[in-house]
Amino acid sequence: MYMEIKQLLKQGFSQTKIAEKLGVSRTTVYRHLKRSPSEMAEWVDSLQYKKKKLDPYKELILSWLRMHPDMSAAQVYDWLLEKYKDLTVGESTVRTYVKALREEYKINKETSPRMYEAIPDPPMGEQMQVDFGHTRQKTVDNKEAKLNFIAFVLSHSRQKYKEWLDRPFTTRDVIQAHENAFKWYGGMTNEIVYDQDSLIVVSENGGDLILTKEFQQYRESRGINLRVCRKADPESKGKIENVVGFIKQNYAKHRVFHDIDSWNEQGWEWLNRTGNYKIHNTTKKRPFEVFLLEKQHLKPVSKNIDIQNNYEISIARCVHKDNTIRYQSNRYSLPLGTYNKYEKVCIKETETKELVIYIPDTGEIIAKHSIPEGKGLLIKDKKHSRDRTKGVGAFINTVAERFEDKELAFKYLEMVREKNPRYIKDQLQIILRETKGSDNEVLTKALAECLKRNLYSATDFGDIIVYLAINFCMKWQLREYENPYLYPYAMSLTRSLYGHEIWQHGKLVACQA
Template sequence: MDKWEMYMEIQQLLKQGFSQTKVAKKLGISRSTVYRNLKKSPSEMAEWVDTLKYKKKKLDPYKELILSWLKTHPDMSAAQVQDWLQEKYEDLKIGESTVRTYVRALRAEYNIKKETSPRMYEAIPDPPMGEQIQVDFGHTKQKSADNKEVKLSFIAFVLSNSRHKYKEWLDRPFTTQDVIRAHENAFNWYGGMPNEIVYDQDSLIVVSENGGDLILTKEFQHYRESRGINLRVCRKADPESKGRIENVVGFIKQNFAKHRVFHNIDSWNEQGWEWLNRTGNYKIHNTTKKRPVEVFLLEKQHLKPVSKSIDIQNNYETSITRCVHKDNTIRYQSNRYSLPLGTYNKYEKVCIKETENKQLIIYIPDTGEIIAKHSIPEGKGLLIKDRKHSRDRTKGVDAFIDTVAQRFDDKELAYQYLAMVREKNPRYIKDQLQIILRETKGNVSEVLTRALIECVKKKLYSATDFSDIVAYVKRQRRVHETVLDVKKEIRPLNKLSGWVMETEAYKRKIDSYTVLLEGEF
């Protein structure tokens, strides 16, 4: 029932003799709502209802963007809309109910229906804090930047009490070593390990189950003994015993992965960790009605400390090796650490060592040569970079600016202009310089000088603006030249030909005019 219909119903019931209290009870509204409606005349009510239609909403500036998402992905949830908005606009503060109401109104206005198929789970009591982590795997198919389909796999962890989550992705199937490595990263993420870990019957962990006696894979059995893990494997088709992790797997698929474009596995994992901090562990849980990140601060105190680091590649000794990625970085505790340029071309793996004062030492396995040192930060999903490991990009840009400036007659003014272009467009300065250089090659110095002066005068510090001004100056120049050509062809009116100047006009005698005036012929 809309507000105008409610107003009319209240008026009708009052005419029928119902008291205001009875009207409120009959319509299922509060008495204060009845009182507010009675204060307005029909004309006032009509005007007020009309103003509501055009009342500005907080999400109106993002209407076209949200509408494009809903039209492209009709099954998109309001929660995912909120996450995408917060990912795109970090400073946007918006409540869940506001987004739900706005999305619901857009669906109704543009007739965008949503189909859902929710899965039901039986509620079971939460285990004590620090008691249990549930683990499961998931798979998705994503569209890549070139519109190809990519199959991705992920492993997810969730603390059963606080619902605090962790996940890792691979663009290939997981191996047992991948699973072990993910466990180590998860323990670093949580800052400890629980008393029990609950798994599904996955072949990477369990070979077979004989009347309750588990036979684990050789690698995982070795890891279990090294870490002292107390594990429990769920029966098949038993979602109630691991319903929390199944909800997490579904949440990751529907809220994070759905409709997201895949570029590469590193950026995908970084987006995933940012999503955990922004939404996965920050959003209020529907069951507990609390934020997992806040409850985790208490549960973290009940986790068992992880005493030593384990190297999965080297017989589980204390030394740790890491693969060198194409971007000359390594991963450690869910963060990336930079290496000197060219390391990837020289070494496949490097060794790392964490010191007592939270320093990460990276060295070559064979020689022991230290190639990098980094401080270990508190956060996750970060890029820790040493400036010495980057090439000096400014030298290339400075040289490029010199090349472009030399193409102008007024070089001093050109340097000033290009410096402002660089300040306004630091990320795209090379593209900007390339456009300006192209203009200088195809135009005369007079046109370039006039365009440069005009750009500085009007404060147009962009390569596209410079191109437009060059085109304008060229058009003006052509018009001026055309006018000059026309002037040359047109003979001036104040000049007479030579034969006219040499001709002597016939002169009558004065007596002829006298006769005419007197009327005599």
């Protein structure tokens, strides 16, 4: 453009005519004519690269990327903030800058892609997969509603079933959905595959699954052979993952929510119209046609189960490290030490707007709270706080008073303090709870055993008490036939020490400890 302006000027065109001919403003022509050819060349070169805010740190960032090719832009951002406290830059700016450096210097980001392989479909009637999902839908009054659903799919035919709720699922809801699915299919498969959902699984336990109390009862009643996927392994149930995505994108997307009943009815119509009728992208068959053959291989479901009376309503919640749970956007306190003992607890909301929190395995109620109006609140019971009115020394004396051998107790508690200085009050609180209602002889032996084995934590102390209680009861069982009156006393003592019966039908059964 600069050279064209110069040539047109030599040909006798005015600056106004040159601007019209080139389609630029007159000020552009004036500005260009003020510069000499050398000045123009320098100006053009300056346009080739715009100075960036992170240029002073370019060599440092390059050294990081060359040393760690798999380094993310987010980590580069964090390292910069760590090294330069006064640096003010947005994460998106760092992301763009790192991307440009990788392209300019050919530093490809290293990844560790997971290896996949195609797996043949299981035989007919062999496997069903189950998973949960949720969506946010526009309502008729232009508001937003969060809806939850449970989906089922037969792994061979890809025949689907789903149910929706306008509230969180409870274990009873999950059980009822299973019953409805079995009716929909006309039977059940030999195996059902689940994700590690808290309504079904309490803990993986190294492969020895611990299920929620209600679902374990249901499993035994129905004779369900289940398999739970490992954590962070969604591909092991890829068929149901695809179904969940299909439901969200094909059925729920852009659909307006009126009420949950009509929403479910429309959903079942969608299953017949599209979900189970459309040709499957992998099998190239219509699921409902293959299902006509697979249905003959399903196990019959004959007896009816009274879900209403046999299974309690419960919602599982994770225990956070500050000994609270979250429910309906509020936080509710738990007794100190709960986080160290339990990963999850169950909750029930009563008709009087009271939240009951209990241990799923034993049914022991550990907290009750009134449910307030509003969100973002911390509802705390004063009993769940540390004893801040006393110093640690006074607290140790208080706990030592619970033992018959106070000198031995004081020695042990001081060792606990030395080993756990930051958590000594929590430790003392737990030991105080463990000693409540325990036999003096058992407590003395527990102290001696802990000192002997160098076990200086409250949880170890509690486990030793249970261990001694079991051995004590075994001795009573040996004398049962000599004196039958001792057996009820052994049961009563065990309950007072452990919190529930470890005796069933005259036999000692496995304890949680």
